[in-house]
Amino acid sequence: MAKTIPISLDAMGGDNGAEVVIPGAEIALVRHPDIRFLLYGNEQVIRPLLEKYPRVRDASSVHHCEVAIAMDTKPSQALRQGRWRSSMWRSIEAVKTGEASVAVSAGNTGALMAMSKFCLRTMANIDRPAIAAIWPTLRGESVVLDVGATIGADAQQLIDFAILGGAMARALFGIQRPTVGLLNIGVEEVKGLEEVRTAGRLLRETPLRSLNYAGFVEGDDIGKGTVDVVVTEGFAGNIALKTAEGTAKQIGGYLRAAMNRTFMSKIGYLFAKGAFDLLREKMDPRKVNGGVFLGLNGIVIKSHGGADAEGYASAIDLAYDMVKNELTHKIAQDLVHYHRGRFAEAAPTSEGDL
């Protein structure tokens, strides 16, 4: 028997819990028959659903949990209520013990991040985790991080994010030295946030083997796909992500209204339906569902809470890809190389800056 990929699922997470998780697992399993699932959640809810999805049933072990974390639970509350025993916690814990290679949850982001940090801990030399999003661009896809794990980041944390995001881009796109840009306002070296300028100077002065630093980028460079990895702190990153989502919805709304307006435009729509379907597919947010928690001792994938089965399956696909392409190993390698290089090459006087 070929090697299987064990993935733990928080079966209770998301707006619709197991009703979406199990059918989503079915879709992903058809695409990747070598997945084995560890399902965490209420057995009374999961078991009857598995009868409808025998493929998932045969590829899964069910681990009963009494507690499910609600979507509106605050992180501190979630930790108090759900540590050790909630479906969310236990799906993460399976990564810690090595039973699973990666965990997926559609539960609330704050709680999931708090539990992931508490359970998996940040990697050596990494202060803070980040959430990385895969952003569709005119050139393909880019990795954008942090899109909301923590607010603010100093220069060293931005460099950490660059390394983490670079490793993810290598795993995802198979590029040897992905280009990395720091999100800023204005591309001139003298402009923008102090921490970003410092990080830019350091990345320029000490080139890294694992990434190709391309300087500052602005908000409109994300959609252009100017760089493979866009690095920013979590507040601006989250605002950028949500603003892009909102703009896409807005233009979709304009387009629908315009096509429905006259008899002629309706006929035009029918002729061009294939093109519109393609556009809809291109803009389908379900296709790129999944935020990747980076910088912890193990990978956790956050699915959108409102994802349907197709969207949830995309999050599982992403989890699968990250394991197959050895994301954790790549990150560890890059960090070792960076810190070895840093201590070997950096002049003592510049240490303070780092």
Added chain:
Amino acid sequence: MAKTIPISLDAMGGDNGAEVVIPGAEIALVRHPDIRFLLYGNEQVIRPLLEKYPRVRDASSVHHCEVAIAMDTKPSQALRQGRWRSSMWRSIEAVKTGEASVAVSAGNTGALMAMSKFCLRTMANIDRPAIAAIWPTLRGESVVLDVGATIGADAQQLIDFAILGGAMARALFGIQRPTVGLLNIGVEEVKGLEEVRTAGRLLRETPLRSLNYAGFVEGDDIGKGTVDVVVTEGFAGNIALKTAEGTAKQIGGYLRAAMNRTFMSKIGYLFAKGAFDLLREKMDPRKVNGGVFLGLNGIVIKSHGGADAEGYASAIDLAYDMVKNELTHKIAQDLVHYHRGRFAEAAPTSEGDL
């Protein structure tokens, strides 16, 4: 003769200077024949152009300036080179002396803001100016500020921005108490940036006559038009603005590619051409060209540096509207009311927070 609206133009600002400014002035003048222009710039460049646009010539006075600020000049450099004598400075100065009611420049944002601050100074009780953008939404338009005047803002500065933006929304949309939201990540009261939470608490505790505080909004609420005014500090605001611009271009690119793909889709495009023209008009960035500098003793409008004559005319239209609708007066009123209310009603112990 009816009362005229005097508008000063930095005729040398922008990627194409007077070549765009004069034709743009012509377009705006057709729409608003009561404008009178004060043109600042190199006479040798302006005079010949005016011969081609006699309507502008007859409605303008020309003020020769030796110095023009280049698009890549740093703010400090611009002040050194151009104070007192550049076309940019003198167009702003005309607002200070009262010769003009508002100034328009397509020159570089950093230099224009530095000169505007130096020349006009911030209003009493206002620490820092903001740049307000008019953002097309699914419901119409919203005011978003700050989109890049300064990085970071404390709670009091965010409240100042709310008052400034509220007054602008009243002037622009004719709404008596515009709704105002604070841009944040997560809409729960416990989430997001400390300063934003404090500003939110203060706005909730002390309702203002001039605006209706609606709580936190997220990035996707901007395009939805959830509130009339979105308040944020300049870094996140600039990233949001540029990201939305980038996303709109990206989707436009997808749409063009999809429509060109097959014979059927090309036919569909021809039938629906009216609809596409409407969509293009709706998404035309030239229609909403113009950032409004708020919080200074006088209004300055920044046109996009790459704007064409149509886009520049929109910036002049905006300047005209702001004067006609007495923006400066509205801001002054709202500030007086806020500070009077604050000092009359606020308990001494809460003063420290404000």
